[in-house]
Amino acid sequence: MMALWTRADLEAATNGQFLAAGDGDVSGISIDTRTLRPGDLFIALKGDSSDGHAHIATALERGAAAVMVHDTTQCPTDPRILRVADTMAGLQALGLAARARFGGKVVAITGSVGKTTTKEMLRLCLAACGPTHAAEASYNNHWGVPLTLARMPREAAFCISEIGMNHPGEILPLAQMVRPDVAVITTIGSAHLGHMGSLDATAQEKASLILALPAGGTAIAPDDAHGLPMIVDAARKAHATLWLAGAQAGSTARYDNVESGPEGSVFVVELAGQSIAVRLGAPGLHLVRNALAALAACAALGADTHAAAMALRAFRPGKGRGAVSTVAQGQIILLDESYNASSASVRAALDVLSHLPASRRIAILGDMRELGAFADAEHHALAAPAAASADLVFCCGPHMKSLFEALPPARQGAWAETAADLAPMLAPRLTTGDAVLVKGSLGSRMRDIVQALEALPAVGAA
Ligand SMILES: Nc1ncnc2c1ncn2[C@@H]1O[C@H](COP(=O)(O)OP(=O)(O)OP(=O)(O)O)[C@@H](O)[C@H]1O
Ligand SMILES: [Mg+2]
Known part of the structure; x- marks a missing residue:
């Protein structure tokens, strides 16, 4: 296989310079030393809360073929160090060069x-x-x-x-x-x-x-x-x-x-x-x-x-994006949608729940984020589809309160401030033959509820 990037390519694409002559082509690209593989170019990106420049030595130790930096003050003089004006711009320049070729x-x-x-x-x-x-x-x-x-x-x-x-x-x-x-x-x-x-x-x-x-x-x-x-x-x-x-x-x-x-x-x-x-x-x-x-x-x-x-x-859905499994020793069907939530995807997931073979259908919903001033209206509007698809609805998060309160009382399971607060309330309410949907924005931490459900021993009979 051809090298992903030669040293000459890297210098040309990024307008950068290796600190010293050397050899060794690059076979991959890493921006995180925890997942770096030998032969990778490590790019020391500077973010709001972290700076890849702190991990240059680790990258070199782990066998990086090259390390792109813009600050050489803490840097060893290693022939694998590629100095550029700005590492984010360097990454973007590499992207453009890759597209061009x-x-x-x-x-x-x-x-x-x-x-x-x-x-x-x-x-x-x-x-x-x-x-x-x-x-x-x-x-x-x-x-x-x-x-x-x-x-x-x-x-x-x-x-x-x-x-x-x-x-x-x-x-x-x-x-x-x-x-x-x-x-x-x-x-x-x-x-x-x-x-x-x-x-x-x-x-x-x-x-x-x-x-x-x-x-x-x-x-x-x-x-x-x-x-x-x-x-x-x-x-x-x-x-x-x-x-x-x-x-x-x-x-x-x-x-x-x-x-x-x-x-x-x-x-x-x-x-x-x-x-x-x-x-x-x-x-x-x-x-x-x-x-x-x-x-x-x-x-x-x-x-x-x-x-x-x-x-x-x-094709199988990704983790938290609609994977169907059973928990509680096969007694409960779990639809794991814990990765993300917006109106469209909650409606889609409720529709899937309504078609799962079960004696009872339960929706466990966490807040949808990034809706700003629209949040309460968007949550409230999902009460009707939730009540139509689920026999029982559990909610957590401040915005989900407006959905929960708009449910017919017979559909109201429980509401809690956070997923962690809601998790322990669920087990006593579940029975054999239930199908359970768990959905919310990543920040609502609904995966904590998925984990709690996955750890369930057998539940009581209906
Ligand atoms: N066409 C669709 N309509 C409604 N919901 C969908 C659709 N496709 C996927 N979903 C659901 O939306 C959620 C997010 O799916 P996916 O990760 O594919 O979206 P994304 O656009 O990549 O999200 P992100 O912006 O977080 O990268 C999942 O719960 C998934 O089941
Ligand atoms: Mg995505």
Whole structure:
């Protein structure tokens, strides 16, 4: 395999200089010495609360092939030290250089929810068609996006980038760094509404991904997206082709005949004049929609959509993103959605809960964060779908109080200030045959509740 970066490449891309002559190409990139592998370039990034410069010696000890720094005052004079003006700018320069030399195709994915899920589906799909590189975890911000590019092997055929945002104006510069051939918008919803101000502003922001397409590129968006005119307008400005995806007649990519169960869904995708049978090993219509977007992206790249659909059979939801398991010695079904929550994803998860085979359905909901002044209204609006899908609802967090209080009394389990306070109240209320959904924003620490449920011994009979 070719080196990821030679020393000469690194100097040229970052306008930096090694402290002394040396040898040893770079095979990977690390920004954290705890996960550094021998042969990596360690980049000493400086954040608000931490500074990678404190870990230079560790990086060298662990076998880093190179260490990018901007402050050499504490540095040993090691030939592996690469001095640049600023390490964050250095990382971004490497990302740009990686993109410039890349001969494969690039897909960028944004959206209010479903970015990582769609990215992981597309990773499976494209890997069946050629060497594929994709963002790790949710690496979708000012360092995650260039890091993904900088790690891209030259010989890859496909690269998948996840692009996120919390504030207006964040997507376009990242998209311009990525220069996608295909741009996917998964959803437009109320996540981060507190910073965005309105759904229209959110749609405008997501649409800016499309502006980074080349003429003739393809944009893929939900056929029922809020702010569709803005998406249409962005595609027109970029001279890109717009493909709408969803269930509507006339959409470019359509799903149909969905049969869903707790193990997953079977459905048909109509795309580019083809009917493709798909089997997905995870339940939920939201995942069907993500899979549709992933297959549409494959088609837009000219990849083999049948091979891609076959590969999707191996898809399993990520930790905290809809994994279904049993706890309490198999007596209770657990739907773990503890990684994240926004209106759209809570509705999607409640829908999955309502279809799980159980004698009783229980929703355990923690606060959705980053909704600012919209928080109480957004939480309150979920009381009706929660009461429709769950027999009993437990809530924690200050905002969830407004949902809890809006529930019919028969549906009210209990409310507590924090997940830690709620966890011990649950066990006595659970019985054999229950299906339990746990969902909340990462900061609501709902994974503590998942852990408590996973540690449950057997529960009482109904
Ligand atoms: N299309 C969808 N519609 C509604 N909910 C979805 C959809 N796709 C995924 N979800 C749910 O939303 C949550 C977050 O999913 P995922 O991690 O894929 O989103 P993301 O956009 O990458 O989030 P982040 O901004 O945190 O990176 C999960 O609970 C997941 O099940
Ligand atoms: Mg993500």
